[in-house]
Amino acid sequence: MVLQESISTAIDSIRANLLRSLLTTIAIVIGTASVIAMVGIGSSAQRAIDDSITNLSARTLSVYPSRGRGSQKISAAPLSISDADALIKDQEINWRVSPEIRGSKSLKYKNESISISVIGARESYLSIQGYEIDQGAFFTERDDLARKRVAIIGSSVGTELKTSSKALVGEEVDLGGVTFKIIGVAKSEGSSGWSNPDEQIYIPLLTASDRVFGRDRVDSIRVEVPNTYTPEEAMISIERVLRREHDIGPGEENNFRINDWSQFTDLQKQATAIFSALLIGIAGISLMVGGIGVMNIMLVSVTERTREIGLRKALGATHQAILLQFIIEAVTLCIIGGIIGVIFGSSLYFLVTVFQDWVFTIPFSAILGSVIFSACVGLFFGIWPARKAAQLEPAVALRYE
């Protein structure tokens, strides 16, 4: 019997038990829908991450003093303001350099006192960090050189001092025993995980070094590299300058380390990929479960239709014709489930892209792949019931009650 006949017979018998057939395919639907949704969402998320990286005009590297690690004795030479100045003087790459001194001090205003994270920085800090000023102004290079006692506060510092940040502009506060004048408030940035810029206070680098912390050792130096250079090229340049500054001889190890924060986006991409792979694995299990469901219902169907099988055999159906009929029925059932799953999965994916403002691209290969996989599930789990049907003895099957 020709394939077309088998397919129309299969569709007929699926239609005859429509509700049961649809319920049977639910696991296949869920499996396929998750594959389509995950692959789609995954690729759109990936693209969003990629776009955000290429949209950056520059990438930021951070230099930290090295901590001696393991048995290797590395003299933990601190980074100093002069290291930062040496980087600024180096003309090979037109980078921007922002040294930072960080520490914790108590901040007093009237009768209120809080502990606050202090950042001593250059005037370029604001733009390198991408922060903005809400009220007042950031300090200038002259304020820095003059070691002025001026400060900018994060947007929620005022509330912690039982007043508002705006009301503090122009007021004098006591920071670790030194009187500072608040000259501006930074716009709220929100917590970035391990630090909250809204709860910090920013003062000029040299003021921090000379008047507050009494050290010229800096905690980190940020280097913003234009996109015309790769992070690797920038790292080599930074290394060259700092090794010279720190008098590190050939063959000796660096006593500082350079972090490329964009590596985190790579990690994020990897995490996304692992996450999608995991979900696709679960979807695969769901498809397997679906296949077992289909097998189960096919076995029921074979038993129910024993007399029909007997009749078909009496009329001359060969072993192969019956086998084909039931395999095609199982495969058709799974493909229908797969197609419904594709529709659900694509809709879900579309909704997510709308809400996340991502690009929606029809995941053709995932659609093709998951429908083919559903068909294979049907083929695999349809074989046993179909063999049972084909092996029925016609004389016995005809009289089956």
Add this chain to the structure above:
Amino acid sequence: MNVIQVKDLTKHYSLGTQTVEALRGVSFGIEQGEFIAIMGPSGSGKSTLMNIIGCLDSPTDGTYHLNNQEVSTLEGDELAGIRNKEIGFVFQNFHLLARNSALDNVMLPLKYAGVDKEGQLKRAKNALSQVGLESRMDHQPSELSGGQQQRVAIARALVNNPSILFADEPTGNLDSQTGHDVMQLFHNLHQQGQTIILITHENEVAAEAQRTIFIKDGLIESDIRKEKL
């Protein structure tokens, strides 16, 4: 020439440790164009004999020639091919596919015979008109009366021009008038030269045939030819 020639047919079934001898050596011949009834009480081996002659089952021993071809040694798909081409079945409970039209039901043996679509339609319509149902060919079995359903089944049995029309209690599920109509149809087909084997336990039905074979305890008890009137 004999369409069917069986010799010393035996059939043993094993039920657990017991062996049941359903047929214990049956021999007879059926000529081309004969109208014959096979009778016997239940448990007589009548059904077993029917399955073997209908090529639904193979004998344990003995020979069975159908159109001079030895078929007792065939199995599986070879037997399916014989059933498809040589034997037309009519069953007590019609055995029509419920979700298919009368036409589709009649076309089914042709599909398994590999006839092309055009030939299927032509021959199925032809067979339906032979039983007087060409006007109802698009109806599903549920839209047909019992007698009409049985006539669709007869059309299906005839569609491949079989050597033997094999009817198993064809009037068992019909009222006496409709049963009579169906028997009339068999007589018409017989007059056109069709070989017909009727399996029945009703004497009145058997009386319609020219010849009656009685089976009892796995053996032929009697083989009676009616004198031509």
